[in-house]
Each structure stands twice: as structure tokens, then as C-alpha cells.
Amino acid sequence: MxxxxxxxxxxxxxxxxxxxxxxxxxxxxxxxxxxxxxxxxxxxxxxRNESGSSTDCPDPLLVPPVDTEKVTSILYPGQTRGGQYKPHGGFRMDGSSNAVEVKAPMDAKLVAGSRYIEQGEQQVLLDFQTSCGVNFRFDHLLTLSPEIQAVVDTLPPAKPDDSRTTNFDEQISVKTGDVIATAVGFAKTNNAAFDFGVYDTRQPNSASKDSKYKAAHPDLDNNEQLKYAVCWLDLFSPAIANTLKALPAGDQASGKSSDYCI
Structure with a gap:
């Protein structure tokens, strides 16, 4: 047992x-x-990139948003103009009327905007977002295409020097080459020009890693324009890029100096 x-x-x-x-x-x-x-x-x-996008960007990334034959000078992105730092650049059409067409440089959605009063005239600022992580902005638009105007009409009324943007409830799509505006700048002073900024959110720009740039912009981490603005002159085809770079600088004080354009 x-x-x-x-x-x-x-x-x-x-x-x-x-x-x-x-x-x-x-x-x-x-x-x-x-x-x-x-x-x-x-x-x-x-x-995944910082914007979470998965669509490939076109190559070249941009087509000119304006007839380059009308452009007389370039405002370079990433420089001080008028006593303020400008991550965006722009195009000047000196000697032309304000009747200048502005077109979409790539497929995008219109996501935000502002209408405001400056120098006694209403100006329009528009923010566009693409599916590949690159965003762009136009400012100092004067007359808009009917489709764009219908969306801008939903914005708060224009106030003097208040260009704070508002997100659109309805985001309309635009295709490369679609007309965004038919007149730009300030008609009263025959100032034909508009601002253009491009922001590549796939990765921070090279300038944001520079100690001097960081010191000059303590709000860098909270300012997407400062962090992602790029030299859009390099994003056109080589022939167009060379043509634009050969033009004079639009700002006499800063010239072609730029934290983004090498």
C-alpha cells in the first residue's frame, strides 16, 4: 500500500x-x-512622416502660381522685411495692373482663411493643405474666383489689421492650375504683388536645427510656419527655378538673403 x-x-x-x-x-x-x-x-x-500623410508628392512639387513673365522681382522666404521676420516669400509684378491671375501650384484643399483691412483695402489670406504633407499659403489676394469667393464669404467680417485665420467648415478641393484669384495687392496704390509660402510638414526645415535660428525664434516649436517653411524657389522645375532666381530681389534691404534658400 x-x-x-x-x-x-x-x-x-x-x-x-x-x-x-x-x-x-x-x-x-x-x-x-x-x-x-x-x-x-x-x-x-x-x-510615417510627421503629418501622417501617405500620398506621394509630385515631382517637381510645384508649378508656378503666376505667369512668370509678369514677375519682376522675388520676395525671398525666410528673411526680415519691414522690421518683421517672414517665413513666406512672394512675387512682385511692378509696372503691371493688379489684374494678375493666381493659380493653384498643386492639388490641394482650401482649409482656412482670413479677410482683413490693410491700407484701407480688403485683403484675403488663404491656407491650402495637400494630401502629401505639403501646405501652401497665399496672402494679399484682392479679387477671387467665384468658387473661392463663395467660401470666403463665410469668414468673419474683415477688420483692420486682423489677419487671424478661421478654419472652413466646408473644405473645397482645387486642382493644379485652377484659378484662385484674378487680382492681387493694393489697387489704390497700384501695388501688384502677393505673398506665397510653402510649408513641408513631412520634416522640420534645416534652419530649425540651427542654434542661431533657434535663438532668434524662441517660439519655434509652437510656430509651424517657422518650423516647416521651405525655399519654394527650389520646388519648381530647374528651368523655372533658374528663371526666378535670376530676377532681382523684391526687398532692397534683405535682398536675396534667406534662412531657407542656399
Missing amino acids: KRSQTGFAHFAIVLVLMVIAVVVGVGYYVLSKNRDSSQGSQSVSSN
Whole structure:
């Protein structure tokens, strides 16, 4: 009888050890699967750009938003003009009437805007967002296309020197080459010009990594324009880029100096 009890005890111990081994094995397998899954998610996340976009951008990225034959000088992005730092640049059409067409430089959605009073005239600022992580902005638009005007009519009334933007409830799409505006600048003073800024949110610009740039812009981390503005002159085809770079600078004080254009 004692032998039988001893044998049963040994059998029970072996059985318990086998159960423990199975439990440990299953637990290790599950843990390994979870860890592999977690690492896979992190890898996918780290490979996505900052904007979370997945659509490839066109190459070249931009087509000119204006007839380059009418452009007389270039306002360079990333320089001080009029005592203020400007991440955006612009086009001047000196000697031309204000009747200048502005067109979409790439496919995008109109996401925000502002209408405000400056020098006694209403000006319009528009923000566009693309599906590939690149955004662009126009400012100092005077007369808009009917489709764009219908959206701008939903903005708050224009106030003097208050260009704060408002997001549109309805975001309309535009295609490359669509007319955005038919007149720009200030008609009363025959100032034919408009601002143009491009912001590549796929990664911070090179200037944002420079210690002098950081010191000059303490609000860098909270200012997307300062962080993502780029030299849009380099984003056209080489022939167009060379043509525009050969033009005089639109600002006499800062010339062609730029934190973004090399």
C-alpha cells in the first residue's frame, strides 16, 4: 500500500511539472507574439512622416502660381522685411495692373482663411493643405474666383489689421492650375504683388536645427510656419527655378538673403 501511495505521489508531481511547463510555454509564446506585434507597430509609426500623410508628392512639387513673365522681382522666404521676420516669400509684378491671375501650384484643399483691412483695402489670406504633407499659403489676394469667393464669404467680417485665420467648415478641393484669384495687392496704390509660402510638414526645415535660428525664434516649436517653411524657389522645375532666381530681389534691404534658400 505504501509503494502504491509513493508511486501515485511521484506521478502527481510529474503531472504538476508538466502542467507548469505547458503554462510557461504558452505564456512565453503569447508574450513573444505581443512583443513582436508591438515592435512592428512602432516600426510602422516611425516610418510615417510627421503629418501622417501617405500620398506621394509630385515631382517637381510645384508649378508656378503666376505667369512668370509678369514677375519682376522675388520676395525671398525666410528673411526680415519691414522690421518683421517672414517665413513666406512672394512675387512682385511692378509696372503691371493688379489684374494678375493666381493659380493653384498643386492639388490641394482650401482649409482656412482670413479677410482683413490693410491700407484701407480688403485683403484675403488663404491656407491650402495637400494630401502629401505639403501646405501652401497665399496672402494679399484682392479679387477671387467665384468658387473661392463663395467660401470666403463665410469668414468673419474683415477688420483692420486682423489677419487671424478661421478654419472652413466646408473644405473645397482645387486642382493644379485652377484659378484662385484674378487680382492681387493694393489697387489704390497700384501695388501688384502677393505673398506665397510653402510649408513641408513631412520634416522640420534645416534652419530649425540651427542654434542661431533657434535663438532668434524662441517660439519655434509652437510656430509651424517657422518650423516647416521651405525655399519654394527650389520646388519648381530647374528651368523655372533658374528663371526666378535670376530676377532681382523684391526687398532692397534683405535682398536675396534667406534662412531657407542656399
